Amino acid sequence: MTGQTITQKILAAHTEDGRAEPGSIVTIRPDVVLLNDVSGPLAFEQFEAMGATRPFDPARIVLVADHFAPAPDVTAAGAIAMTRAFAQRHGIEHFYEPGRGGIEHTLLAELGMVGHGTIVFGADSHTCTAGAFNALGIGFGSTDLAGALVMGQLWMRVPDSIRVELVGTPGPYVSGKDIILELIRRIGSDGAADAALEFGGPGVAGLPMDARMAVANMAVEGGADTCVFEGDTLSTTDMALRGVPTAPAVLADADAVYRERIVIDLSALSPMVARPPSPASGVPVGQLRGQRVDQVYVGNCSNGTMTDLRQVADILRGRQVAPGVRMVVVPATQKIWRQALAEGLLDVMAAAGAAISTPTCGACFGGHMGILAAGETAIATTNRNYRGRMGHPDSQVFLANAWVAAAAAVAGEIVPPDEIAQTAKAAA
Amino acid sequence: MSLTFQGRVHRFGDEVNTDVILPGRYLALRKPEELGKHCMEGIDPDFIHRVQPGDILAVGRNFGCGSSREHAVIALKAAGVSAIVAVSAARIFFRNAVNLGLPVILCPEAATSLREGEEARVALEDMSVTQGDAAWRGLALGDEVRAILAAGGLVPRVRQALAA
Ligand code: SF4
Numbered sequence: 197m198t199g200q201t202i203t204q205k206i207l208a209a210h211t212e213d214g215r216a217e218p219g220s221i222v223t224i225r226p227d228v229v230l231l232n233d234v235s236g237p238l239a240f241e242q243f244e245a246m247g248a249t250r251p252f253d254p255a256r257i258v259l260v261a262d263h264f265a266p267a268p269d270v271t272a273a274g275a276i277a278m279t280r281a282f283a284q285r286h287g288i289e290h291f292y293e294p295g296r297g298g299i300e301h302t303l304l305a306e307l308g309m310v311g312h313g314t315i316v317f318g319a320d321s322h323t324c325t326a327g328a329f330n331a332l333g334i335g336f337g338s339t340d341l342a343g344a345l346v347m348g349q350l351w352m353r354v355p356d357s358i359r360v361e362l363v364g365t366p367g368p369y370v371s372g373k374d375i376i377l378e379l380i381r382r383i384g385s386d387g388a389a390d391a392a393l394e395f396g397g398p399g400v401a402g403l404p405m406d407a408r409m410a411v412a413n414m415a416v417e418g419g420a421d422t423c424v425f426e427g428d429t430l431s432t433t434d435m436a437l438r439g440v441p442t443a444p445a446v447l448a449d450a451d452a453v454y455r456e457r458i459v460i461d462l463s464a465l466s467p468m469v470a471r472p473p474s475p476a477s478g479v480p481v482g483q484l485r486g487q488r489v490d491q492v493y494v495g496n497c498s499n500g501t502m503t504d505l506r507q508v509a510d511i512l513r514g515r516q517v518a519p520g521v522r523m524v525v526v527p528a529t530q531k532i533w534r535q536a537l538a539e540g541l542l543d544v545m546a547a548a549g550a551a552i553s554t555p556t557c558g559a560c561f562g563g564h565m566g567i568l569a570a571g572e573t574a575i576a577t578t579n580r581n582y583r584g585r586m587g588h589p590d591s592q593v594f595l596a597n598a599w600v601a602a603a604a605a606v607a608g609e610i611v612p613p614d615e616i617a618q619t620a621k622a623a624a
Numbered sequence: 625m626s627l628t629f630q631g632r633v634h635r636f637g638d639e640v641n642t643d644v645i646l647p648g649r650y651l652a653l654r655k656p657e658e659l660g661k662h663c664m665e666g667i668d669p670d671f672i673h674r675v676q677p678g679d680i681l682a683v684g685r686n687f688g689c690g691s692s693r694e695h696a697v698i699a700l701k702a703a704g705v706s707a708i709v710a711v712s713a714a715r716i717f718f719r720n721a722v723n724l725g726l727p728v729i730l731c732p733e734a735a736t737s738l739r740e741g742e743e744a745r746v747a748l749e750d751m752s753v754t755q756g757d758a759a760w761r762g763l764a765l766g767d768e769v770r771a772i773l774a775a776g777g778l779v780p781r782v783r784q785a786l787a788a
Binding site: 221234235237238241242245246247248263264269271272274275319320321335336337338339340342343346347351353385386389390416419421474561562563567580582583584585587589 | 639641643644647648649651652653654665666667685686689690691692693694695697698712714715716717719720723724766767768777778779782783785786787
């Protein structure tokens with residue numbers, strides 16, 4: 197028998213017979229099932245239609261009101277009310293609303309429900325964010341997850357694996373976002389179709405957990421079924437900090453079989469910007485110098501972490517958001533919001549003229565809290581820049597890391613962040 | 625459910641994502657008739673006026689990529705789309721479509737050759753796609769996918785399992 201990939205090992209540990217050969221169909225029993233206020237209500241209706249009376253295990257179900265939260269209108273309020281009612285009816289304690297929650301994928305990690313070897317089934321395509329923690333997060337639609345709520349299991353095809361070897365140390369203003377934008381630029385939006393992206397190599401050790409989350413989050417933008425980082429001492433310490441029960445890191449065997457091997461030299465990367473309308477159309481930031489922006493949006497499940505907020509504050513401290521530009525900052529969770537407050541970051545941003553939101557998916561998916569008008573352009577730390585993603589079909593979104601976004605806010609146009617960092621600050 | 629579908633062809637290109645099939649601002653809606661009105665609004669606002677019940681989509685690479693929103697499949701079905709012939713489809717979209725009984729046939733030759741506005745026929749029994757004198761054969765469905773489609777979707781399939 198040949199060696200196994202990380203993906204195979206984690207999946208095999210969640211099947212009845214302990215087998216998970218790439219290409220085979222297996223039945224997986226996940227550790228956690230995650231739904232939100234958009235995917236949840238559809239799933240709850242299907243749950244009823246299936247004739248089910250109770251979910252498989254209330255303790256392993258997490259429901260988060262994040263997309264349309266706080267509710268912008270009566271329809272959205274109804275969807276959140278349905279989610280809340282499902283939680284109450286079935287004794288699901290993990291139900292989170294504004295004031296206590298945040299964006300589901302960031303929140304799930306904070307709750308201590310994801311660690312080495314965990315499998316999360318989420319009714320959201322960015323469930324792959326869990327890959328940062330040496331776990332597998334797999335996205336599904338609502339009916340599939342209704343099935344998972346009933347049966348505690350789902351069928352899936354075991355993906356092939358693509359090994360992404362990270363080497364070198366990133367230079368200034370290069371973050372997790374740039375690693376994944378570079379990877380997706382190379383492989384295209386379906387380059388990892390039917391595969392799991394497995395990130396490993398000497399470059400991983402230098403990547404903080406927030407950076408790993410930014411990378412894992414956008415695996416689906418490369419078409420991947422899921423993704424996973426090698427576990428290491430950092431992910432082990434991080435589990436302890438988040439209160440996750442200890443479990444050994446899952447590593448690939450030396451003779452594991454991969455569909456493809458890709459090497460990314462982090463020291464060769466520059467900050468990247470993905471042009472609309474595809475996350476796969478990244479170019480080094482310098483190539484887009486001078487591109488005007490109307491709105492700057494920092495937030496979302498990929499880049500709304502403390503790391504991102506500190507990067508924004510680095511650039512904004514002592515500077516101002518340019519006239520005619522709106523800046524919206526959305527910390528990903530309540531805990532992050534409070535820490536940013538305690539560190540004085542929110543005040544730096546507010547003083548610079550940024551609007552600070554309560555945690556929400558908000559404008560990331562064109563829901564609310566910063567929708568774009570026809571003809572407007574935004575730069576955002578989000579993960580999708582499809583046509584009309586943030587509002588009107590004739591608006592456009594550029595994707596970038598938080599330094600680049602903040603630099604654009606100050607300049608009113610896209611500019612390499614080191615150039616802003618070198619400019620004088622106003623007297624404090 | 626019937627495993628044969630017939631209707632006129634509407635062509636779309638590569639990477640038609642779920643955001644343009646059903647834009648995010650409508651995600652708080654759930655009723656098929658409400659979602660159907662906005663089908664393809666982000667890429668082709670006129671589509672909803674051209675589409676007829678039973679019509680078939682011929683689409684390019686990575687159809688339905690992006691968001692896992694099942695609202696996209698509900699909107700397509702409510703608009704009248706009966707089957708999709710694709711060069712390739714994103715995993716979550718493919719599963720959602722199967723679960724709601726909307727077949728997606730993976731057949732690059734048919735997807736690129738089907739002519740806009742003309743009648744075509746899709747038969748799941750043999751995975752055939754035909755238009756006029758031309759005929760193609762799509763990728764065979766896996767046993768589980770076939771069982772779900774034959775049951776009429778995942779809801780009836782799970783009902784069967786619960787009753788067993
Ligand atoms: S922040 Fe955006 S990408 Fe992330 S879960 Fe919310 S809507 Fe989806």
